[in-house]
Structures are given as structure tokens and as C-alpha cells.
Amino acid sequence: MALKRKRADSDVEDDDDDRAPTPLTEAALSLWNSTMPRAADADALSAPPSARTTTASSATASNAPERLDACRIYRERSLAMPEPLAGLLQTVSAVREGPATPQSKRVAALNPTTKTMSELDAIVTLIDVFLYRPGMLPDEEETWAWRTLDSLWNEHCVPIPSAQDDATLQRALDAVGCPKKPKPDVTYGYAETSFTRPEKDAILTMPPRTRVLIGQPYLPFLVVEWKSDKSGGTVHHAILQAARDGAAAVNTAHKFYDTAGKVNPTEHETAIFSCCVSSRTAELHVHWRRDDVDEGVSWEMDKIYDARLSHEVDVFAFRSMVLNILDWARTTRLACVKAALSEYTKALETERAAAPRRPSKSQGLPTPSVSDAVGPASPASHSTAPHSTAPDSSRPPAKRRRQGPKSAASTSP
16 A cells, blocks of 8 residues: 655644635735745746646646546555555655745745646746756766656557457547657656676667657656646646556556566656656656556555645655655666676677578689689680780879778778
8 A cells, every 4th residue: 555644733724716816914924925926036036937838738638537447447446565665655754854945935835826837837847846956966076867857758658558459448548548659747767877898789779668758858757737727727637647647657667677677666766756746746756567467557646644735844844755756766776677688688799699690792703713713724826915914014003093082881990
């Protein structure tokens, strides 16, 4: 069962819509001014409006839940988890020590303003404050992670069950259709700098089904779906999209390990995480692949934590867990990926060594005999002056026929 961290008893739920109007007094105005953004935040808050300001471009289809269910992509079933995966969630859910950080306080202070923004404007304002930018952590020697915005994933990454022998499933897929290609608002994965040259070559030799994108980031471990009240989005919409994104990332990771030769990768090796952010709240989920004897393969999504963006304590706990995910991705998960690439490279080398070598062009030609080397004698009737093979020193050497540029393969260093 997924571990859900509960807030302290002293925390109470608040909803701005249920509050009484604030009286127009000097004390109230002073409190309002203290929550306004500082001058340093002006650039971030004055981002130009985008197409998402007036249209919910990433809103889900009305039958999105049915499409997900038809593909066995489930949300919040709270089923029993394998022990290694449950242990991973214990590590991720551990809140770090210390008071709320300045970034957490800033997110809470900006919430009265950011919750009225469009989706894109809120992302631009909060992405490096609420989340983390690759390379910004103090102990990072190099940028090992890669982050992209609005990247359209490959169409084959969403898991579609085979309905070859299941007429009921085929009718369901025909009735509701399949989920659309994922396009997360934010994708965190591995940068090229995380891998050596042989490891990168091994990744590129794998079939496309082992990658969500052609290039960086490789093997995503965290996706973010962001919604805005102003754009008509809700956290429910974000959860539906994150369920699709998470299942696609887990499916791709499973195919990566399967291609590398690891037939049954564990759940915690292929698991990934997602953040679902709305104007007021943020939820953290884990996505994992479940293979049940009776039910078959399913793609699960379970909540780990939810935070109120107006409460700095909640924001601090949420950011602590995201930081734990980054630590796990940089150490334990990356080590598993590298080990799989090493085994895959060894298998490729063994296969190439065992493959029969193709004969060269010279090996297929007959060996000339002595008579062939001397050549046939010229008839006497056609004999002329004896031909001299020595060069004529009285004439300048003839110009060589102009040739095209040598190919790169024939150029010696």
C-alpha cells in the first residue's frame, strides 16, 4: 500500500472560497502589502501571456478515464506493493531536517499571485523555485540531469494491451480509443553527460521503444503536469495526464531493461514519479508496473503526498521529497541503468565476435598462373618497334588525371 504522509494535527484545511471577506482596514492593507512580490520578482511575474492564458490547450478529453481504464492504467487503487518498492517510498517520503527554506517561504508568499496566473506563466514563475533546476544543487559537479518543457513523446511508449484473444477488450478499445501521446509540461531525465561514450552508443543502438524521445532526456524519472484555474484546468486533469505519462515512462523503462537482457526487472527499478500541480495544491505520485497472476499486467499510480502551496511547511516537505527523488535517480537508479548498459554492451560484443566474417573482395578472385602473369605472345605480323618501358627524360612528366577528393575512410591521419 502506498505510503501517504499526513499533515500535523495543527494544520487545518483552508479554502479561500469559504473565507469571510477581509475588512478594508489599515492592518488588512499592511498584511496584503507584505504578501505582494518583491521588485526582484517583477521580471518573473511579468512574463508575456501565452496561448494557454485563454485556452486550456492541455485539457484532457472527456473520456480520458475510460481510455486509461481500457489500457489498464489505474489511479489510487492502493494495492499492496512489493517490499523493495515500499522501501523506496520510505526513503523518498523522509522529510529533511531544518526549518522552512527561503524558497519554500517564497512559494507560499507568491501563491496569492501565482494562483491567478495562466498555466504557462505559473510554470515560468515557479519552476525553479518550487522544483529544482538541473545543476543547481551545491554538491553537483556536473549537470547529470536534463529537463525539457512540453516535449511530445514517441507514440509507441504508451502501453496498449494486446486484444488479439480478448474480444471484450477489443470492443472497449474500439469504443473509447487509446490515450493520446504524452506531452508532459516538464520532464526530468538523464543528460548525455551521465554516460560514457560506449554507454551512449549502446543507448543509440537500442530500438526506439526503449526511449520516450530521440535525444535527451534519457529514461525519465520525474514528470510534472501543471494546471491553472485561469486556464480551466484542475488537479483532476493533471492526475489523468500524469497517469498516462507515468505509465508510458514505466513501460519504456521496462522495455529498456528487457532489451538489455534483464527479463524481469523489479518494480523499483522501473518506477518513476510525478508531480501534479494546480493553482492551490501539489500532489506527488509514484508510478509502477504490476504483474498479477490473475489480473495480468497493470500500470498503477499511487499518491505519496499532497501540499498546499500557501503553507510553507507543506511546500518544504514537498520539496524535500522531490530532492530525495533526485538523489535516488542520481545514485541508485543510475547505477542500475549503467549496469544494464554494461551487460548489453558485453552481449553485443559477444554477438559480433561470433558472427561469421564476410570475405573480402580479394578472397573471391582466382589465383593467377605463371602463364597468366607473363601474358600471351604477340603475333609476328603485328610486331612493331620494340616498346621501351623506361620513361622519356626529354619530355616533362605527363599530368595526372584529375581525381575527386579522397573519402574520409581512405584519408590516413
